[in-house]
Amino acid sequence: MAALMRSRPGWVTSRPAGLAAWAGLAAVVGAGFAFTSSTPFPGVTTLLPVLGTAALIVGGSASTRWSPAAILSVRPMLFLGAISYSLYLVHWPLQQIPQSAVGYENPLPLVVTLGLGVLAVPLAWLSFRFVEEPFRTSPQAKRARTSTTLWATAAASAIVVAASSGLIVVANQTPISSGRPVEAGSNLSTPPVVPSFVPSNIAPPLRTAADDNAVIYSDGCHQEEGDTDTDGCWFGDNADAPSVVLFGDSHAASWFPTFDTLAEAGDIRLNSNTKSSCGSVLLAEERVKRSYPACDQWRRGVIERLQADPPTVIVLANFASARLGREADPAAAWEEALQRTVAELPSSSRVVVMADTADFGVTPGMCLAAHVEDTEACAVPRDEALDEPVRAVERETQGIDWIDLTDRMCDDVNCYPVVDDFLVTRDAHHLTKTFAEALAPALRERLPLG
Template sequence: MRTPPDSSAFRTDIQGLRAIAVLLVVLYHSGVAVLSGGYVGVDVFFVISGFLITTHLLGTLQRDGRLHFADFYARRARRILPASFAVLIATVVASAIWVNPLQFTQVLEGAVWTALYVPNYLFAAQGTNYLAETIPSLFQHYWSLGIEEQFYLLWPALLAGSFLALRRRAALLTWVILAVGVLSFIACLLLVARVQPWAFFSLPTRAWELAAGGLVAALLLRRPAWATTRLAGIGAWVGLAAVIGSGFVLTSSTTFPGTATLLPVLGTAALIIGGSQATKWSPARILSLSPMLFIGKISYSLYLVHWPLLQIPQAAVGYDHPLPVWVTLLLGLAAVPVAWLSFRFIEEPFRTSTRAKKARPATTLWATAAASGVVAAVALTGMFVTNATPVSSGRDVQVSAALTVPPTVPPFVPANLAPPLRASGNDNAIVYSDGCHQEEGDSNSDGCWFGTDDRAPSVVLFGDSHAASWFPAFDELAEAGKIRLNSNSKSSCGSVLYAEERVKQQRPSCDVWRRAVIDRLRQDPPDVIALANFATSRLGGEADPRTAWSEALAKTIAELPSQSRVVILADTPDFQVTPALCLSAHVDDTSACAVPRSEALDDRVRQAEENTDGADWIDLTDRICDEQKCYPIVDNFLVTRDAHHMTKTFASALAPALEEKLDRVLP
């Protein structure tokens, strides 16, 4: 009979599992298209961390009846923080050399939050889409480290407190761990449907993955005989297939985290349970091969260094010139020797040196707090200094009375640019701050009324976030008494009835909101209904986008009240990346940031909209584009705050042109 595995002993199979996890992440970030779900490597790390930490804590509670908190936190600090801070500092220094001035401010902001161990909440607050971010933070990969650091801070106290409350019956802690996991998983499912970034980045909605590892630790603590059976070994192979398979079958469009996350999490749990060398038919031999052990050994440093190695060169050449896959693969490969250097000269000395081991826990913790404070303070000071430094050519341009056709395009970034480059990201319509604009999980369909004259024609603005970016132009007319405006906008939720069944599955609140708005309009028809949508984002998988959009528009118009005039607003150009970043690197040559018209505008969508029966088409593109290119600066206005949402300032400047077009359809 085989001896059941000691869950506290070093396990080479887990080291190999670490290798699989980090390789999934590195290859995914390097642009290997077939690994569309390689991001699940982080979930594998969560389960492993939960298992190892809980194994240590439960063993200590059983042996000593208490936890040695200072010693535990000092060990964790020596294990993870030296390499983490080394990469953080190196990233800031490299960014100061190669990253454009505007993005460098974002780098410093990320450094502050990272030094304070809460970068995940910065990304959640910013609404970051980890799976589809076009210009990601250079510290975006630290989000998972933030989750683990917060887990390490709270988990020991929870287990120790529960241990005392349960009268030192360690066996009952299994139920505590299970309860935490279940509650966290429920919170994850509830939040991912409403505010996905918070579900993705916050500890409460990710704790269930770490608790899954903790539950395995509790089950294996007594070294049960069933963990070495043939069935456990077969289960480990199934788990291995689930982990690797999830890297291939999940995609950036998968609702994540959520039920799909169970695939890598349960797969990892099964691998840990049955992956030991002591288990019959286990995959331990493959997981324990020398190359796997080497990658597993340096996996932490490899995870830390690979992201800046990939992103800083991309930032240096500009996000409008994506690096080819062969280059990103070479950069990913180069991360391996760099990671070994980090492991050899940073990780290991701080973790295993005699001096480090002899240091009093209090000394280690005070040194950690001091290092965190110094890094955060320096980065914060740098933010204030850089924010106070204008990003422009230093020359003004003459302001025109109205936007011209074709647009007047300055060859440099004006000193009187409105909004300034540094403020452009926050130049949002007021509907974002007054609660009128609905976020992804909201479904309030009442809309908001604006205007000073109750006798003016009623106009309803209806659509996704692009409708919200049109709001300032309509609001100018409402404030002038030309119209009464009812604004109805919701993030990632168009007003056009397109692929409804798919939307119902992925964003149920979207369908509820859109249907409710349409029902309200049918009950109380306005004079004009203006539809504004980011059509291109919804048509990526269509073989014939023009026909698909034409059919969707026709279906929508048929459901809108016949008494209302329907207007379709031609969508604004998509610059693909945030122009402000490009402009900050080319303050004396704005032409470098112009985009060919054929790339910024989808003619198939435009033709479908222009030729839609039962609707008028309002196209103000000629204020932004000429026949060849679309421009990020027109007169002294910055056109968009990101790749495709207009700044509030520029949208307001479009009001006279919009009024001229609307006059043709208003009663």
Template sequence: MNTRVRRTFRSDIQGMRAIAVMLVVLYHSGVTVLSGGYAGVDVFFVVSGFLITGNLLDSLERNGRINFGDFYAKRVRRILPASLVVLVLTVIAAFAFIPPLQMQNLLRDALATAAYLPNMWFAVEGTNYLAEAAPSAFQHYWSLGVEEQFYLFWPAILGLGFLLVRKSRTGLFVLVAVIVAASFLFGLWLTTENQPWAFFSLPSRAWELGVGGLLAFLLSRGYRWLQGAPAALLGWAGIAGLIAVALLFDETTVFPGVNAALPVLASAAVIIGGTAAHPLSPVRVLSIRPMQYLGKISYSLYLVHWPLLVIPEAAFRNIDPLQPMDKLILGALSIPIAALLYTFVEDPARRAKFWAQSRPARSIMTGGIASIVVLVLAGGSLAVTSQTELSSGRTVAAAAGSGMALPATEFVPDNLQPSLTEAEDDNPSIYATDCHLGFDDTDPAGCLLAPNADAPRVVLFGDSHAAQWYPALEKLAQEGQIQLDSNTKSSCPSVTVELMRDGSRYTECDRWRDGVIDRLVADPPALVLLTNYGQADLVRGDDRFAAEWGAGLEATVAALPDTSTVGVISDSPDMGETPAICLSSNLDDAMACGRTPDEAINHDVRSAEQDAAESAGASYVDLLGSFCDDQLCPAVLGDTLVYRDSHHITATFSAGLSPVLGEQIQGLLAAQ
């Protein structure tokens, strides 16, 4: 192999770290102009891939092999001390400030983080990093999980590849290029199939670190053009690209997918520009003292900023929600805290004689033992938290048999149904039977529940806010009052509007909706019930959402068979956050977890639906009185928890409203 061009320290790389971490911190701190700041993580990936691959190539050049023990020992000393300290401190802070119910989820996240699998855990959970309303305090560890998993496999890939290509540098470069291309193509495919897995998984993200690896091959050659003006200008073009990403990308941008290529290639361009020994090189700007300092503490800053933002927001959401300025102050406060972490943990731990001057086995074993201790502590805390009593110690009479009745219950009763811990999973049965369709499904066949073949056929048609009424209608079908034809699909309203999902057109929704309407026209039912969540990401923007929604509802009603009666069920209130979490901190004051009707109801959309129903000849089925009085939309009615999350009702509450909905249906059918 050719002699490498070595640089023991590159100030431009330190400056890039500063850019990356400040993009992420400012984005998380609510600086809306930097709506694409999340791409700072991609900058970190490219830099890490470049540095790690360069070090491994050096080892192959000098020794013809990779010293795996030394490599992993250095990674342990570099990553684990600060990571585990922040993990433990975050758990301690969470116990002091986070609602008890939320602590269980947080501790599960802590377990995954301590096991170096946070990214896989969040992918399994289906986390939407760019749109999560109540994010985990450990969500930012996902990128660390990707890097740790990359470090686990990459040395072996390069070492074995080096032998397979008979120690040919060109052959190894081609092998890496093939891996990068395969990962990139896999990421493109997975982004359209399963965005959470595309965002969080190593196979779909490895190409970003691999691009940095390819740069390590390229720059080690010392090509003359890399020292000239073209390379310097390329560096500035890269900086401009990163600025463009930060300003133009947002939560609606399809990501990672092909869009991730822009921050990755821009980062690569900046690294190339930093190599140029030319006056136009961006090195001088990247090397100024503030950039160098932020780059030096960037790892600690990345670790501490997120829990510092998330924990106060979760703690005070019900009391006094954080304002934009509060988030900016917390983001700024993360810098001195990160400086303390770097000074007293990260840097001393990396240099400590205890392991830095000993055999690699000591570092690896110490890191492993520390991780196991944290896993045991987190697991034990989860076991204890799971046994925490989440009720007031008092019982209450069951709700009236003719539907949920006000006034609200002022405390969390012992006989609450479902319990706070069961609320999240209190779903309609159609979720378990796959009758409720996922994002990619387009089958319009529906599901029929018809114990009484002579009963009138009632069609339920809409998104998950239609699915939440299935338990109420299911009882009516089981009692023989109706035949229930269920047609529901995730995030796909029966309102005829063009939608976006994860940054791209939701065409599967259009195909499914049209297919259901065609089926109903071919076989008209007695009654069609339309109900949907009055929030969506419209293709044409949301500036005139209520008007577009109303027009879309009219279009759907007009497309349904003339012989069918159509009812539009009012949407359920939106509580803004999951009431069960709030209730776990307010066991004796359940009213604190309610919202006023003005806060919980989108009156513009509600009015648009009423007007559209009247204009199109449909009936508006107003069930708001079952949720709210003039003053409050409570979280608990009788012995029943109303909501399973911020805006879906529990299956138990839905079933309790069966008499109310049944009475409305009989009235609609009688009017035919």
């Protein structure tokens, strides 16, 4: 495209090219409004903004009568164009670092996202003014031969790689435990036994905690946001065991290892049905955060399958608080959603609701790495980590059994990121696979299979 614009063939300044630029502008702006987190990306949808941008660049130089050149050449647009590379570099960490800190299951409020976008503009101008422009216009850069520039770029890249590698080595050698072990937990007790330090035998280790995840994420069973497969996956070889369906969002997926342990033992036959950011209760998604057609389609398909072939037990597990952020009365909305869902499920099946896991707000492993001798510093008050009004609704709703295993990670005062020799969560609110498996005996005692 650069070569095309340099030669400037006659058709580039023609009326069709100008009209194509308008179409390109509409495609770029339209993609910004039409694309959501459920839009497959990258993929064929990428062509809309890419081809739109190409048409805009090529046709934007056409006669101002037929192209959007007059709009694109106003001072604010020229300013954004000048700082665009610096803006590209600055905006992403501004958006991602705060989001990562609170967890991706807790999308930042729109006003915060927009505020960070606005903040990126002056930061990008500072980078453009004091870094990009001085380097680009310096006499040394203008006099430098192409070979010199290439060698300088290669050297700079090598320095960055070496520095990054050095930082990784240093980070990997930094102690992230107290160096002292504790007795391995075999049967989690209530109230939980909480070591005052990070044990050297903590499982999983803090360094690998983020990857201590349910197998359904790697074997294709867990449905991502754009998926709509409603078949579920079966686990367990005992054909005579009671059938149990696990149904819900990523919090249900984090309970999967607990149920799978029972399936491996032959206690149940497990059918797993989980989907990212998609609850199993009939709470209208448009009332919460966004329209999510793939979720509605998937949820409805699973419910219809369960109606046609009722299992012994249906377990609903969801990140309830994330679905209730915009409700004026969250508890009442959740009660209505549960009642609607129970009414849709087969009456011959026992319906179980899993009490939601503790929400630590941020990834506990990061706090623990900074407080290896004081795990209490990373505990969260119970009334902050657990949504008591929602829990009360689940406990009292007719037609369901409520299973609460949070007594293995919380006492009457706090919820704890380390229990016995276990790390409880891999991020702010998803259980580690290792801890979830350790909860299997407690689940077996409470699961209504008779």
